[in-house]
Amino acid sequence: MERGKTTGEMSAAELADVLTQVRAGDSDAWGELYGQYAPAIFRFCRRALPTREDAEDATTEIFMKVRQKLGTYDASRPFTAWLYKVASNHCWDLLRRRRIRQDLETGDLETLPLEHPDPDQLAQLQTEHDSKHVRAGLAKMPDRARMALVLRYYSDMSYDEIADTLGVRRAFVGVLLLRARHQLRDILAEGSGGMRSATAGGKA
Amino acid sequence: MNHFDEMTALLYLEQQLDAAHTQEVRAHVGECRECRSLLRALELEGVWLRQSLEADDESVPAHLVQAPEADGTPWGWLSALGLSAGGAYTMWSGFIEPWRAQAAQSGFTQGNILTMLFFSGAFWKGWDAMRSLTEFLAVATLGVVVIWLLRRHLRRVTTLAVVMGAMLMALAFAPAGQAAEVKHGDPNYTLPAGETIHTDLFVFGDSSTIDGDVEGDVVSWSRSLTINGHVKGDVLAFSQTIRVNGPVGGNVRVFCQSLFLENEVSRNVMAWAGDLTLNEKSKIGGSLTVGSGDAELNGELTGDLIAGTGDLAINGILDRNSLIHAGKLVIGPKAEIKGQVKYEGRKQPEVSPSAKLGSPIAVTIEKRSSDRSYSSPHFYVHQILLWGASFVFGLAMLILMPGFFFDAAGACKRTMPAIGFGALFLIALPILAVIICATIVGIGVGIATLMFWVVAIYAAHVIVGTWLGDRLLGETIGVGPALGRMALGLLILRVIGIVPYLGVWFSSLVVCLGLGAIVLAIYRNMRPHLATAPAA
Numbered sequence: 001m002e003r004g005k006t007t008g009e010m011s012a013a014e015l016a017d018v019l020t021q022v023r024a025g026d027s028d029a030w031g032e033l034y035g036q037y038a039p040a041i042f043r044f045c046r047r048a049l050p051t052r053e054d055a056e057d058a059t060t061e062i063f064m065k066v067r068q069k070l071g072t073y074d075a076s077r078p079f080t081a082w083l084y085k086v087a088s089n090h091c092w093d094l095l096r097r098r099r100i101r102q103d104l105e106t107g108d109l110e111t112l113p114l115e116h117p118d119p120d121q122l123a124q125l126q127t128e129h130d131s132k133h134v135r136a137g138l139a140k141m142p143d144r145a146r147m148a149l150v151l152r153y154y155s156d157m158s159y160d161e162i163a164d165t166l167g168v169r170r171a172f173v174g175v176l177l178l179r180a181r182h183q184l185r186d187i188l189a190e191g192s193g194g195m196r197s198a199t200a201g202g203k204a
Numbered sequence: 205m206n207h208f209d210e211m212t213a214l215l216y217l218e219q220q221l222d223a224a225h226t227q228e229v230r231a232h233v234g235e236c237r238e239c240r241s242l243l244r245a246l247e248l249e250g251v252w253l254r255q256s257l258e259a260d261d262e263s264v265p266a267h268l269v270q271a272p273e274a275d276g277t278p279w280g281w282l283s284a285l286g287l288s289a290g291g292a293y294t295m296w297s298g299f300i301e302p303w304r305a306q307a308a309q310s311g312f313t314q315g316n317i318l319t320m321l322f323f324s325g326a327f328w329k330g331w332d333a334m335r336s337l338t339e340f341l342a343v344a345t346l347g348v349v350v351i352w353l354l355r356r357h358l359r360r361v362t363t364l365a366v367v368m369g370a371m372l373m374a375l376a377f378a379p380a381g382q383a384a385e386v387k388h389g390d391p392n393y394t395l396p397a398g399e400t401i402h403t404d405l406f407v408f409g410d411s412s413t414i415d416g417d418v419e420g421d422v423v424s425w426s427r428s429l430t431i432n433g434h435v436k437g438d439v440l441a442f443s444q445t446i447r448v449n450g451p452v453g454g455n456v457r458v459f460c461q462s463l464f465l466e467n468e469v470s471r472n473v474m475a476w477a478g479d480l481t482l483n484e485k486s487k488i489g490g491s492l493t494v495g496s497g498d499a500e501l502n503g504e505l506t507g508d509l510i511a512g513t514g515d516l517a518i519n520g521i522l523d524r525n526s527l528i529h530a531g532k533l534v535i536g537p538k539a540e541i542k543g544q545v546k547y548e549g550r551k552q553p554e555v556s557p558s559a560k561l562g563s564p565i566a567v568t569i570e571k572r573s574s575d576r577s578y579s580s581p582h583f584y585v586h587q588i589l590l591w592g593a594s595f596v597f598g599l600a601m602l603i604l605m606p607g608f609f610f611d612a613a614g615a616c617k618r619t620m621p622a623i624g625f626g627a628l629f630l631i632a633l634p635i636l637a638v639i640i641c642a643t644i645v646g647i648g649v650g651i652a653t654l655m656f657w658v659v660a661i662y663a664a665h666v667i668v669g670t671w672l673g674d675r676l677l678g679e680t681i682g683v684g685p686a687l688g689r690m691a692l693g694l695l696i697l698r699v700i701g702i703v704p705y706l707g708v709w710f711s712s713l714v715v716c717l718g719l720g721a722i723v724l725a726i727y728r729n730m731r732p733h734l735a736t737a738p739a740a
Contacts, residue, residue, distance in 0.1 A: 039264045047257055053728075056265055097610040117210065119245035126252045131259035134252075153250065154257040159220060174215050181214075181249065 010036055015079055023070055034063055037080075041087050047150045048091040050139045058094060062087050084155050088147070088165045095143040117185070129188050137187040145180035152177055208232060213243050217250060393426075397433065404437065414450075421454065438471075442638075455490070459638060463496075465503070472507065480513075482520065491524075508543075535559045578702075591698050598666035598690045609670070610686075612663075612725035616671035616717060623713070626664070626720030633657045664718020665711075669693030671721070 010018070018036075021029030041062055045055035066086055073082050129137075138146050147166060151157040163170040208216075208229055215221050216229045233240050393407055397415035404420035412426040414433050421437035430447045431439065438454035447464045448456065455471045461478040465486045472490035480496045482488070486503030491510070499513045502520045509526040516528060519536035525543035532551050535541070537558035545561070547553055548568045555565070601609050615622055637653035673689025697714060701707045 038268050042264050042268055043260065043262075046262060052262070056268060057728075059268055097607075097614065117242070117245060119241045122245045122249060126249060131256040134256035135259075149253065150257065153253045159218075174211060174218070174220060177218075178211055178214050181253075 016075065019070070019073070019075070019079065022067075030067065037083060038063060041083065044084065044087055044150070044155060045091060047135070047138065047154055048088070048147055049094070050143075050146075054094070058087075058091055062090050065090060084157070085161070085165070088151055088155065088157070092143075092147055092165055092167075095147070122185070125185060125188055129191075133188060133191065134184070137184050137191070140187050141180065141183055144176065145183050148173070148176045148180045149184065207236065207239050210242065210246070213239070213246050217243065217247055395433065484520065486520075502538075535561075535565075587698055587702060591694055594662075594666055594669070594694050594698075595691055597662065598670065598694070599687065601663065601666060602686060602690075608725055609667075611728050612667045612718075612721045613670040613674065615721035615724040615728075616668060618721075618724065619717065622718075622720030622724060623716045624720065625723045626716035626718065629657075629719055629723055630661070630716060660719055660722050661715055663722060664715045665694065665697055666690065666718075667721050668714045668718040669697050672696060 018029045018033050022033055038059060042055055042059040045058040045062070046052060049055050049058055066083065069086065073079065138149065141149075144166060148162060151162045151165060157165070159170055159173040162173050162176075166173075166176070168176060212221070212225075212229060216226060219226075221229065233243055391410040392413075393409040393411070394413045395401065395405070395416040395418070399416035401416065401418045401420070405414070405418045405422050407414075407422070407424045407426055407429070409426045411428045412424055413430045414422065414435070417434045417436070419436045422431065422435050422439045422441070424439075424441040424443060426441075426443050428445045429441050429443045430449065431452070432449045434450050434453075436453040439448065439452055439456045439458065441458045441460065443458070443460045445462045445464075446458050446460045447466070448469070449466045451467045452469045453471075456465070456469050456473045456475070458474075459476045463475050463477045463480045465473070465480075465482045465488075467485065468487045468489070470489040472493070473488050474493040475496065477494070477496045478498075480494055480499040482501045482503040482505075484502045488503070488505045488507065491507030492501075492505050493510045495512045497514045498517075499511065499515070500517045500519070501509075501522070504521040504523070506523050508524045509522055509528070511526070512529045514531045515534070516530040516532070517534045517536060518541070519538045520540075522539075522541045522543065522545075526541065526545045526547075528545065528547045528549075530547070530549045533547055533549060533553035535553060535555045537556040539556065539559040539561075541560070542562045544563050545565045546568075547565050548570060550570050552569065553565055553567060555561070598609075634654060634657060637650045637657065640650040640653060670686065670690040670693055673691070673693035676692065677685075677689050697711075701711045701714075703710070
């Protein structure tokens with residue numbers, strides 16, 4: 001599983017050494033660990049949360065949490081996987097606590113979009129919108145849909161991990177992702193002059 | 205096989221189908237151009253999504269490059285605590301100390317070392333210093349709030365340039381747009397008799413005397429203000445002593461130590477004063493609202509009277525109803541009260557047999573707060589009711605604004621910044637409200653600000669209670685668990701709050717923490733909720 005996106009890769013041995021020192025209370029080692037992973041976690045938060053300020057706050061809080069919970073980390077598993085798990089849980093908790101009424105979203109999970117995309121218009125949508133448009137569109141999406149896309153297509157999480165983080169059954173992760181793709185297409189199509197048919201026109 | 209649907213295509217691409225189903229799809233794709241086209245479009249969309257998400261078009265904030273220290277000291281709460289100290293000093297020296305001195309003159313001479321150190325020594329420089337401090341505090345508070353709200357945007361040079369440019373423009377154009385006389389810097393300002401000011405008059409001085417006429421409002425911030433001329437508008441004043449000897453065409457709203465009213469006020473009077481005296485020649489055309497230490501009403505009042513005072517002596521004419529809360533009420537022989545009087549106080553009113561009353565006085569005698577008994581079951585029933593009221597208030601908050609509620613409870617984690625900001629706003633907000641009343645927007649906004657302040661103080665307990673419950677039972681999601689945690693937290697706060705002496709200090713700390721958390725949550729919710737707009 002690719003979690004990369006850190007600045008200046010640290011070898012497994014170096015990482016293990018740094019983690020040991022951090023657990024022993026070495027603040028220099030903690031600074032090194034933070035410097036290595038904070039940019040990546042900030043970028044993850046920037047995509048998972050709606051505003052830059054939220055992402056900044058969340059990054060700080062995640063690393064506070066990491067420092068507290070480092071004792072529970074199982075060294076036999078990849079550190080980045082654990083770190084992203086902590087980060088994704090934190091971001092999702094934050095979003096849920098802000099909008100507890102959206103718990104009702106779960107009820108819609110089984111509803112599949114009925115219209116299939118027209119491949120040509122889908123291709124046109126991708127041509128017309130660059131990464132900035134996609135990121136702006138993500139910020140407008142419902143929290144759960146945005147998180148699903150980020151966990152899958154940015155953090156490369158498996159369906160099991162996504163289900164665990166978002167608190168849904170594994171069987172619904174695919175539905176969640178498909179619905180999220182449709183929502184993003186609609187948002188982008190609206191932004192470019194109501195190209196609503198990006199999600200329609202195919203087989204029923 | 206028939207055409208497969210988009211869901212199947214996605215699961216196929218993401219290798220989530222079982223082997224048999226995968227083989228079936230693969231075989232169909234080989235034969236069906238339409239499904240092959242859909243599969244290709246979805247695959248490209250996946251690639252496009254990954255590339256878009258991985259595109260690194262934003263820099264990492266500089267303050268995230270360094271590891272945060274658990275015990276770090278952010279500038280925010282340090283400056284907040286500093287300003288709180290300034291505000292506390294101002295409030296003490298401006299309002300509490302003069303009252304304390306007055307009490308000392310009346311025989312209550314228990315001085316303390318704090319008073320001696322701060323107010324009899326080098327720090328006490330009298331009212332001038334107090335005025336400067338108040339002005340400084342007001343400007344500094346506004347400045348800090350503005351900088352705090354804009355602090356993230358200030359990193360951008362363009363925003364900084366716009367803000368600085370706007371300030372320069374405001375400074376450059378302010379005199380041209382000013383429709384008022386402003387007198388500042390002259391310690392003893394006098395508007396001579398015979399002179400007329402045709403606009404509003406703003407006076408900042410040690411001693412201000414207005415012998416001439418003012419056609420607009422008079423707004424004064426002086427140690428002593430004497431109005432002998434005719435003011436056609438309102439009088440808004442913050443002073444130690446205010447004498448209104450001339451007629452006032454509008455309202456009188458004052459915040460002072462002593463107010464003497466000796467002429468006619470056509471509209472309403474609202475006074476927060478140490479002493480209030482309405483002499484026999486005075487007449488108020490509207491209502492009188494007064495909060496004061498002692499008050500003597502010897503003139504005529506056409507409207508209603510609302511009074512919260514220490515000793516209140518009435519020896520004049522009251523044409524309408526009165527609602528009085530006073531330590532002691534004396535109705536003298538010249539008193540003529542035509543409306544109803546409702547009186548609440550600790551002592552029975554003293555009524556002269558010669559006084560003329562339209563109807564009997566409705567009297568309610570209060571019990572002293574020291575009468576509360578820890579051994580009485582009523583006390584505990586009362587506490588349970590108070591706990592229930594807090595819980596219902598919290599429930600309403602949780603239902604009406606769940607996001608804000610959890611944001612505020614979560615903000616309690618930042619204990620020191622929250623306490624710092626809470627202390628600042630606890631002190632600065634009422635001062636700001638008074639300033640708003642006088643100079644900026646109007647009394648409505650000022651009173652609304654004060655009401656918000658009161659509600660926020662009450663809500664502070666609920667927020668801290670919820671946070672405390674979370675700390676004890678662990679954070680969770682959903683309304684039910686949150687209510688349980690809030691109930692437990694509020695119960696603990698109330699139990700500690702009724703402990704003698706400790707309870708008062710503890711409750712103060714809770715108010716500061718909760719108020720700060722609310723402020724931090726408001727700030728979080730005021731921030732823009734969308735990411736940067738897409739490029740055109």
